[in-house]
């Protein structure tokens with residue numbers, strides 16, 4: 383039974399300010415099946431982050447409707463968790479106090495959820511940092527802590543806005559592997575925004591190619607099964623990977 | 638003799654070149670300290686010599702030996718420490734209350750963006766006004782005593798603290814707002830968990846500036862109230878042409894102000910030990 387985690391029906395967004403108005407998103411429609419990993423790719427400024435902000439309930443659409451598990455999104459939903467490019471860790475709190483931040487905002491910071499957060503930290507290989515401060519961690523480790531904080535609230539839909547783009551290649555690959563491992567066996571839907579085409583292909587089931595200003599959906603690409611089954615690192619050496627990469631590249635390059 | 642010296646200077650070295658480097662570094666530190674002391678002796682000695690030889694009028698400039706005499710005389714009768722205590726108490730009260738109320742006001746303004754817009758021109762006007770001009774007003778309303786003097790220190794520090802801290806609140810990255818709101822945090826939760834603690838370094842920086850400002854407020858306040866304290870001693874010294882008393886009071890003020898600054902600095906290091914230097 384293929385339920386939709388998310389459904390966008392003719393959603394558009396125009397930002398208003400004193401000086402002018404900017405239409406970031408032309409009416410756009412799509413469906414994200416529950417449990418799938420979907421990426422948005424496209425040139426910078428085509429409204430990818432705007433889509434995530436709309437889904438996160440931080441801003442409301444100018445027209446159209448967004449439905450999360452068949453219910454309209456009115457405000458930030460507890461079924462969603464959102465991760466940004468900046469790790470936004472609180473420097474004055476230890477790692478263990480940082481990973482429970484979302485839980486305490488939601489009033490769910492009890493011993494059970496906190497121990498689950500610590501378990502996730504272990505899954506990402508950072509158990510030893512529990513009582514350290516963020517300033518003692520490397521960039522890759524900080525981003526892993528941010529990922530734990532995002533997952534600790536046990537979301538059904540994970541929003542990732544260029545989460546690894548500030549990292550070097552090694553760390554990026556490592557985090558991609560960890561992310562796939564963590565998502566494995568958890569029935570979580572993930573929406574990733576990235577400008578890194580390799581990352582999109584290696585991680586996703588489906589890639590939504592966007593373009594233009596205001597942004598429109600240009601193409602929907604299903605990633606072939608052999609790439610999907612391979613790990614992010616192994617996927618990169620699949621024969622189909624290169625041809626898909628070139629196809630995507632051309633799609634994004636055309637203005 | 639010499640090897641022992643250089644061994645001491647090179648302590649902690651990990652290799653011969655590291656040792657050489659450390660010796661050079663520490664010799665330079667050593668000469669800096671020696672020069673500082675020499676400069677102090679030169680200034681005090683020159684001052685003493687100039688007033689004794691008639692180069693400078695001791696009546697106008699005092700002299701170090703007379704100042705020391707006066708210090709012993711005033712401490713033995715006990716009066717001086719009372720004045721130091723009063724002024725220090727007023728200053729500490731002033732900068733703590735001024736900083737705290739400035740932070741409180743900034744928080745209030747942050748809570749309501751509308752209020753912030755409304756109050757903005759008033760804050761600008763109050764900030765550009767010379768606060769010591771309010772002195773007579775305080776004396777009339779609060780009375781000629783500690784109250785007015787502390788009020789003066791608060792008046793000098795509160796508005797600038799409000800402006801600086803409010804700006805700091807506003808400069809917390811919008812990413813933190815997005816993060817908190819995506820977790821369903823209320824504006825109040827956002828403030829108490831993220832915005833306020835994120836700006837503690839700015840508050841301590843304001844505290845450091847306010848230590849200096851509060852001294853200005855307190856000394857001017859004591860000039861006006863003219864009853865007791867180091868500011869009063871300065872005014873009194875001028876009136877009776879006892880310039881040694883004026884100089885002594887100035888030196889003590891400089892010393893106390895430096896001491897307070899050092900204490901606040903140490904507090905800053907302690908409170909901010911986990912924070913990164915950047916951002």
Ligand SMILES: Nc1ncnc2c1ncn2[C@@H]1O[C@H](COP(=O)(O)OP(=O)(O)O)[C@@H](O)[C@H]1O
Pocket residue numbers: 397398399404405406425426427428429430431432433
């Ligand atoms: N808060 C905002 N106010 C006004 N304009 C905005 C705002 N956020 C984004 N925009 C504009 O909307 C367009 C799309 O932005 P964004 O969704 O961030 O694109 P992307 O993430 O694909 O780079 C850009 O032209 C950007 O300048």
Ligand SMILES: [Mg+2]
Pocket residue numbers: 430431
């Ligand atoms: Mg973006």
